Amino acid sequence: MDDNGGAFIVPVDVRIDRRGGKMSEQTSLRAPRLWNWHRIALFLPAMGLIGFFLIIPIGVIAIYSFLVPGVYGGVVWEFTTNAYRQFLFEQDLFTDEWAFNGAYLNIYGRSIGQAAVATIACLLVGFPTAYFIATRPPENRTIWLFLVTIPYWVNLLIRTLAVLFLLRDQGPINSFLMDWGVIEKPIRLAYTNFAIGFGLVYSYLPFMVLPIYASLERFDFSLMEAGYDLYAGRWTILRKVVLPVVAPGVVAGSLLVFIPSLGSFIAPDILGGGRNLMIGNLIALQFQGSRNWPFGSAAAMILLTLVLLALFFFARRQQGGLASSHG
Amino acid sequence: MSGRESSSQKSLRRYPGFRAVALMCLFLLYVPILVVAIYSFNDIRSITTWGGFSLKWYAKAFSNPQIQSATWNSLVIAVSAATIATCVATAAAMGMTRGRRFRGQGGVFAVISIPLMIPEIVTAVASLAFFLAIGFTLGLHTILIAHTVFCIPFAYLPIAARMQGIEKAFDEAAKDLYAGRWRAFRYVLLPMMTPAIISGYMLAFIISLDDFIITSLVAGPGSTTLPLAIYGLVRVGFSPEINAISTLLLLVSMIFVSASYLVSRIGRSN
Numbered sequence: 001m002d003d004n005g006g007a008f009i010v011p012v013d014v015r016i017d018r019r020g021g022k023m024s025e026q027t028s029l030r031a032p033r034l035w036n037w038h039r040i041a042l043f044l045p046a047m048g049l050i051g052f053f054l055i056i057p058i059g060v061i062a063i064y065s066f067l068v069p070g071v072y073g074g075v076v077w078e079f080t081t082n083a084y085r086q087f088l089f090e091q092d093l094f095t096d097e098w099a100f101n102g103a104y105l106n107i108y109g110r111s112i113g114q115a116a117v118a119t120i121a122c123l124l125v126g127f128p129t130a131y132f133i134a135t136r137p138p139e140n141r142t143i144w145l146f147l148v149t150i151p152y153w154v155n156l157l158i159r160t161l162a163v164l165f166l167l168r169d170q171g172p173i174n175s176f177l178m179d180w181g182v183i184e185k186p187i188r189l190a191y192t193n194f195a196i197g198f199g200l201v202y203s204y205l206p207f208m209v210l211p212i213y214a215s216l217e218r219f220d221f222s223l224m225e226a227g228y229d230l231y232a233g234r235w236t237i238l239r240k241v242v243l244p245v246v247a248p249g250v251v252a253g254s255l256l257v258f259i260p261s262l263g264s265f266i267a268p269d270i271l272g273g274g275r276n277l278m279i280g281n282l283i284a285l286q287f288q289g290s291r292n293w294p295f296g297s298a299a300a301m302i303l304l305t306l307v308l309l310a311l312f313f314f315a316r317r318q319q320g321g322l323a324s325s326h327g
Numbered sequence: 328m329s330g331r332e333s334s335s336q337k338s339l340r341r342y343p344g345f346r347a348v349a350l351m352c353l354f355l356l357y358v359p360i361l362v363v364a365i366y367s368f369n370d371i372r373s374i375t376t377w378g379g380f381s382l383k384w385y386a387k388a389f390s391n392p393q394i395q396s397a398t399w400n401s402l403v404i405a406v407s408a409a410t411i412a413t414c415v416a417t418a419a420a421m422g423m424t425r426g427r428r429f430r431g432q433g434g435v436f437a438v439i440s441i442p443l444m445i446p447e448i449v450t451a452v453a454s455l456a457f458f459l460a461i462g463f464t465l466g467l468h469t470i471l472i473a474h475t476v477f478c479i480p481f482a483y484l485p486i487a488a489r490m491q492g493i494e495k496a497f498d499e500a501a502k503d504l505y506a507g508r509w510r511a512f513r514y515v516l517l518p519m520m521t522p523a524i525i526s527g528y529m530l531a532f533i534i535s536l537d538d539f540i541i542t543s544l545v546a547g548p549g550s551t552t553l554p555l556a557i558y559g560l561v562r563v564g565f566s567p568e569i570n571a572i573s574t575l576l577l578l579v580s581m582i583f584v585s586a587s588y589l590v591s592r593i594g595r596s597n
Contacts, residue, residue, distance in 0.1 A: 128342070
């Protein structure tokens with residue numbers, strides 16, 4: 001997922017580049033049909049594993065989302081759309097009537113809000129960082145990129161626990177502030193929406209920096225001088241010359257932060273203290289605790305749909321961007 | 328861009344505050360994990376006072392039988408999942424990049440990258456529901472299967488990126504010398520690909536070692552991996568032991584990523 005220094009940053013960068021590239025190639029020239037059995041045999045194991053153990057399972061929960069929940073977990077094979085209706089309405093136990101209930105909608109809304117705030121925060125930190133790296137001498141860039149990338153590969157659970165360790169009431173921040181007499185009681189930092197947001201930014205910040213850097217790397221900085229010659233100010237140039245060029249990188253980075261934030265489980269679970277649920281926790285809960293598989297499946301399908309929609313718009317934008325840069 | 332630009336040109340590119348933000352970004356990324364690492368060496372439990380350097384929390388963590396068995400499980404799964412994923416990904420990369428483009432290639436690539444696009448929590452519950460639906464009991468084997476699938480694209484991307492860089496001419500030259508398909512692979516392509524394959528293997532290994540969400544759903548009772556064990560300990564309360572084991576895991580990840588990076592660079596410079 002993340003790299004343009006070749007294999008290393010592979011994750012983020014290659015994915016974007018390659019996808020964009022492939023699409024345009026496919027539409028422009030039709031590749032010959034070449035169904036050579038040797039080649040099919042080579043990629044069949046990978047496709048088979050992913051197909052059988054990931055695509056079929058997604059199909060399974062897609063079906064489960066239209067079934068009736070079993071009493072002890074599992075499903076009863078009976079068609080119903082109740083799992084989806086449950087998002088907006090609550091069925092009265094006695095009268096069987098459906099009444100509006102915004103609780104779940106609220107969780108989705110909060111998740112989207114939380115992910116959006118994290119994305120904006122990542123953008124505010126990530127863009128200047130990427131810009132700064134791109135204007136370093138080439139040999140320093142590698143080191144900077146390396147430093148920014150490394151935390152991504154470090155265990156997400158442990159990084160989130162590190163944030164909790166730092167923010168909790170008995171943690172270093174509160175302890176030192178109290179020792180120095182700045183505060184008398186610990187400030188509540190952990191188990192708040194702020195903590196979740198901080199955790200999300202901390203988790204996915206590298207995803208923002210890398211794609212923006214990748215698009216800045218191709219930016220012709222002499223365009224900026226042209227701007228100065230036309231008496232544009234620094235910030236005008238940033239807005240009107242630099243930003244349009246790096247827009248695809250900004251969009252890619254925003255998606256790479258927004259999507260995992262939206263479905264995040266660890267940050268809200270650990271930093272929210274189980275009280276500030278997000279979509280990911282809601283889904284997991286249906287399969288672990290409250291045991292309503294169809295509802296959990298429906299929640300997962302809705303999340304998946306949101307993510308695929310975001311990716312779809314991104315892919316279209318990328319194509320548009322490519323077309324305009326060629327034209 | 329040449330290295331010989333006048334300083335005025337360079338200063339035009341600078342924006343006030345960007346350096347500060349970049350430094351803050353690094354600070355933000357590293358401070359939490361550094362703090363955990365530092366406290367793991369503190370002889371006493373205190374947060375505010377330093378009781379001297381000590382490895383006693385490491386010793387304590389290592390002597391915890393739960394952590395021992397979880398470490399062993401994690402290693403077995405990570406090695407197996409990374410091995411299978413790397414083999415499968417190498418084959419797929421060859422099928423995708425050797426020879427002409429074909430129709431449907433984009434589709435194949437899309438399937439291989441699906442594990443990266445689907446939110447992890449969705450993969451996790453889907454795997455759980457599927458394993459139970461086909462009558463599997465949950466355990467180490469279900470973790471292994473889920474990890475293998477999830478690791479494939481991580482191994483595939485660096486390997487395919489490198490393979491695309493290798494000229495087709497090498498294959499053709501080998502065939503001109505009457506090397507069979509297998510010998511051309513064994514003696515020409517494989518040695519050139521080794522750094523990328525190692526690099527992909529290491530990334531797959533870390534991804535498996537670090538995974539928490541998928542593992543926590545498809546793990547059966549008793550089949551605990553290291554992240555699950557750490558999570559269980561934290562539920563009880565923070566202890567310096569957790570800092571110690573976390574620091575070790577951080578170190579392993581960093582070493583592997585750095586090694587993966589260096590190996591892939593060696594591969595490119597050759």
